[in-house]
Each structure stands twice: as C-alpha cells, then as structure tokens.
Amino acid sequence: MYRSPTPWKIRNSLPLVKVSARLCTLVLLLLSAFSSLAANTVPTKDQSSRQILVLGDSLSAAYQLDKDQGWVTLLENKLKSEGYLVDINNASVSGLTIAGGEQILFAHIESAQKPELIIIELGANDGLQGRPIPYIQQSLTRLVKQAKNSGADVLLLGIQLPPNRGKRYTEPFFGLYEKIATSEKAMLMPFLLEGVAGNSELMKKDGLHPNAEGQKHVLNNIYPLISKWLKQQDKQRSK
Known part of the structure; x- marks a missing residue:
C-alpha cells in the first residue's frame, strides 16, 4: 500500500x-x-595583425647592436604600445645587395603570412661596390615591382652614400630613389638617416651606421609614415 x-x-x-x-x-x-x-x-578578421616586412641591409639589421636596439624592433614596440596590431618581420641582412634582396623577397611573398607592407632599404652596398647607376636603378625598380605585384604596399627608404664617393656618383645615386618611387607609385622616405648621418654622437666610429642613440632618431624619422599607413588601412577595413 x-x-x-x-x-x-x-x-x-x-x-x-x-x-x-x-x-x-x-x-x-x-x-x-x-x-x-x-x-x-x-581575433576576427578586422582584429588580425598587420604583416610588415622590412627588407634591408646593415642599416636595418641593428649592425653591431642588440636586436632590441635597432630601429625595426623599436618601431614594432612603439606601434604595439600605442595599440596597433602589427607583426614586423625583419629580413634585413648586413651586406645585402639588391640581387640578394630579390631572393629573400620571393621567399616571403610565397609564404602563408604574406606581407601587406614591404619596406625596402637597399642599394647602399651596390653603391659602395661602385656598380653603375643604371644597373642599380634597374635592379631596384625590378625589386619594387615584384613587391607591388605581390599585392603589398611598398615604402622605399632613400639612402645617401658617403661624400668621398664623389658628387658625380653620389648625386645620381641619391636621386634614383625618388625616380623609382614616382614611376612605381611607391611611398618614399627620401633619406632614412636624416639628421643622423654626419652626427658623431649618433653614428658609430665607421661613420656609416647609427649607434644605439642614432637608432632612436631613425625610428622618429620613419614612425610617422608607418603610423599614417596603418591609419589608412584601418579606415579601409571599417568600410
């Protein structure tokens, strides 16, 4: 029951x-x-990091300095501290020529993480080797074309050679950067070492490479261009 x-x-x-x-x-x-x-x-598509490739020689490879002291690392750290989502791949190698840069560029534009901005700082070693100006201009133009054909934006960094090379060589060398940037519709920074070259307090004893303090000045030279590019990209993403 x-x-x-x-x-x-x-x-x-x-x-x-x-x-x-x-x-x-x-x-x-x-x-x-x-x-x-x-x-x-x-991360969503809009939140993903911007991929930036720096292709340069010893001027971008923190020559005889710790990597963290070089302008490339300083740039990445500054951008991230201000809230930008960026990954900067520094493929710069001391002694690199334009021809060597072409090989490195090919490997990176074929990788899974294709760069959206390619910063090219090359030509100085070709100039120091005394290669003909037409050769340097043709080689650098080809490199810029290859970078743009990958779909990336390109920023070309201008370089000046030491005055002991003579004006008949150094002046047309310096002028070729503007010519290439104009013909290939690339962004241009006329002179990477503006305010640094020739200053013994900012340059190493060799007179060719910035010291640790000089690297900070190089950062200040290039930062406004990169910041402007990032803001433009953010506007395009928001459309």
Whole structure:
C-alpha cells in the first residue's frame, strides 16, 4: 500500500531542489561568461595583425647592436604600445645587395603570412661596390615591382652614400630613389638617416651606421609614415 512521504522527508527535500536549481543557474552563468570571453579573445578578421616586412641591409639589421636596439624592433614596440596590431618581420641582412634582396623577397611573398607592407632599404652596398647607376636603378625598380605585384604596399627608404664617393656618383645615386618611387607609385622616405648621418654622437666610429642613440632618431624619422599607413588601412577595413 502506498504511503506518502513523512513530513520531515518533504521538508528536507525542498532545500535540495533549491540548491540544485541554483547550481544549474550558476553553471549556466559560468558557461555564458566563458563563451563571451572566448568570443572576445578570438581575433576576427578586422582584429588580425598587420604583416610588415622590412627588407634591408646593415642599416636595418641593428649592425653591431642588440636586436632590441635597432630601429625595426623599436618601431614594432612603439606601434604595439600605442595599440596597433602589427607583426614586423625583419629580413634585413648586413651586406645585402639588391640581387640578394630579390631572393629573400620571393621567399616571403610565397609564404602563408604574406606581407601587406614591404619596406625596402637597399642599394647602399651596390653603391659602395661602385656598380653603375643604371644597373642599380634597374635592379631596384625590378625589386619594387615584384613587391607591388605581390599585392603589398611598398615604402622605399632613400639612402645617401658617403661624400668621398664623389658628387658625380653620389648625386645620381641619391636621386634614383625618388625616380623609382614616382614611376612605381611607391611611398618614399627620401633619406632614412636624416639628421643622423654626419652626427658623431649618433653614428658609430665607421661613420656609416647609427649607434644605439642614432637608432632612436631613425625610428622618429620613419614612425610617422608607418603610423599614417596603418591609419589608412584601418579606415579601409571599417568600410
């Protein structure tokens, strides 16, 4: 014969039901919170980092300095500290010529993380080797074309040779950067070492490479151009 539960059993079962309901509610709240957190931490397409490639020689490779002292690393750190999402791949190599740069460029534009901006700082070593100006201009033009054909924007950094090379060589050498930037519709920084070259307090004893303090000045030279480019890219993404 069925007997109803005793009053004490009924009274004690009610708290268990309330605890179970509260526990379920708490679990659901936690799951909702974790889901929201995960959604906010997984980068969307608009949040993904901008890929920047620097292709240069010793002037961009922190010559005889710690990597963190070079202008490329200083640039990346400054951009990130100001909230920009960037990954800068420094493929610069001391002694690199334009021909060597072509080989390095090919490897990077064929990689999974294709650069959106390619910064080219090359030609100085070709000039120091005394190669003919037409050869340097043709080679650098070809390199810029290859970079642009990959779909990336290109920033060309101008270089000046030491005056002991003679004006008949150094002046047309310096002028070729503007010519190439104009013909190939690339961005141009006329002279990377503006305000640095010739200053013994900012240059190493060789008179060719910036010291640690000089690298900070190089950063100040190039930062406005990169910041402007990033802002333009953000506007295009928001459209």
